[in-house]
Amino acid sequence: MTVKLTESMMEDAIVAEPERFLDESGLKLVARQYRVGSYIFDLLFEDRRGAKLIVEIQLGTLDRNHTYKILDYYDEYKAKQPGQFIDLMVVANRIPYERRHRLSANGISWREIPVENFLASISRSPAKETPTIGVSDPSCEAGPPGMDKPHTLTKIHNPSQRSHNPMADAPEAFRQFQKQTTLFLAGLEKIEPPVRITVDGRNVRPDNPGNWFSGFSPVSWGSKIGTGSGTGYGGGVGVGYGFTYTKNSRREHFMRLAVGIENPFRKDYRDNFRKEASVAIATQKIPLPSGCQIWPDTKFDDFGFRGTSLLECQPMALGEDTWSEAIKNYSILNKGFDQLIGQLIRKYSGLGAFQVDLDFG
Known part of the structure; x- marks a missing residue:
């Protein structure tokens, strides 16, 4: 069985476990499909101190056109809201070095999260067979060794399993x-x-x-x-x-x-x-x-x-x-x-x- 990852699945997984995927604690979802001018970003979070974080998601490899579009609209937002500080984070399954450098140089954080990390989180119930992990975009691969990647999510929690902790309530x-x-x-x-x-x-x-x-x-x-x-x-x-x-x-x-x-x-x-x-x-x-x-x-x-x-x-x-x-x-x-x-x-x-x-x- 082959499981195909979609951008919508990535979005749902991040909303469900923002700290795990974004490495930022205390995030609370404010809105999906957040409009900035004529551009719509995927997610808007607020942290525990009230600061805002926009998250833009791309399935597969972050492409050049998407990168420049993100930069343009982020600049537009900051120009219209000079007194408001808001962070932007880009999430993709693979982010080439040149695009990482360009994002970082413009004050935009990024997370390269391999396909299998999302699928491991999404697949909550034990499977009878190990599925072949696939993705709609064939260019999606794990990055080169030594690159900054989130921890691989190998442990899958089954919500139906009862905790033995006396403080489960x-x-x-x-x-x-x-x-x-x-x-x-x-x-x-x-x-x-x-x-x-x-x-x-x-x-x-x-x-x-x-x-x-x-x-x-x-x-x-x-x-x-x-x-x-x-x-x-x-x-x-x-x-x-x-x-x-x-x-x-x-x-x-x-x-x-x-x-x-x-x-x-x-x-x-x-x-x-x-x-x-x-x-x-x-x-x-x-x-x-x-x-x-x-x-x-x-x-x-x-x-x-x-x-x-x-x-x-x-x-x-x-x-x-x-x-x-x-x-x-x-x-x-x-x-x-x-x-x-x-x-x-x-x-x-x-x-x-x-x-x-x-x-x-």
Whole structure:
């Protein structure tokens, strides 16, 4: 049996699992077929801080005409809305190097997602035979080795499978999330050096698990000043901790303690920052909590997140003592690790790696 992927199937899969495919957490769908002037983009999302993200999808290989059309209409939108910051992301099964470079040079992010990733997500029920994976566009191939591709989605969840987690009920999970978040944030207040809460998870809505998280960072990591496109991303500088709700492939409830990199940290500086931090941690023998891993080894089996975090601790089962385990981990990280990252943030700020100015006073 051959399964043919369509653009509509790609769109549906992204809407169903935006974090998995787009590597952006906390996205909420605002509209499909979003019109900008005379052009209609496929999807419009809003992130947890209110910033907008347009997603344009092409089946197969991103072609030259499509690329230039996207650039033209994105420029048209920005010209008509000079005071509004909105991101654009292009998704295709294959994006040639020249088009990647052109998109990046114009401030447009992209995701090259192979056909099999979509089909693995779409095919939710066990198959009696392994289908031959096909696509309407024969030019769609996986990119060359070494290219930036999302994690291949090999684990398929069957929704009919019952979870053995005693907290399978969503309302109970939310109540426990709120309790653990409240205790964790209270614990952070007692730790020195002090931290700044950038996102307060005690105020999240129960009907949107994608937004069940808190954000914080050491005060020494700085804060944003001035105006610019990067000011629309909350109080963080673009490098920060997250205490975040997640599920494994069996739909059991967990919390993550991780350090991520996002806007206003410029995308073209992020890999160098991760590499420099990883090398420094190894050479300086910076102590890390047991089970916490540094990029590029931040992918944990049985979880859907791709492993792009700078630091990721072993996900903790959501229960009565989750907050205590997270505080113990951070009590180790807030010494040598936080100091090192603070030094690197200052260095990269001097290199122009941030979309806005930072204040370290």
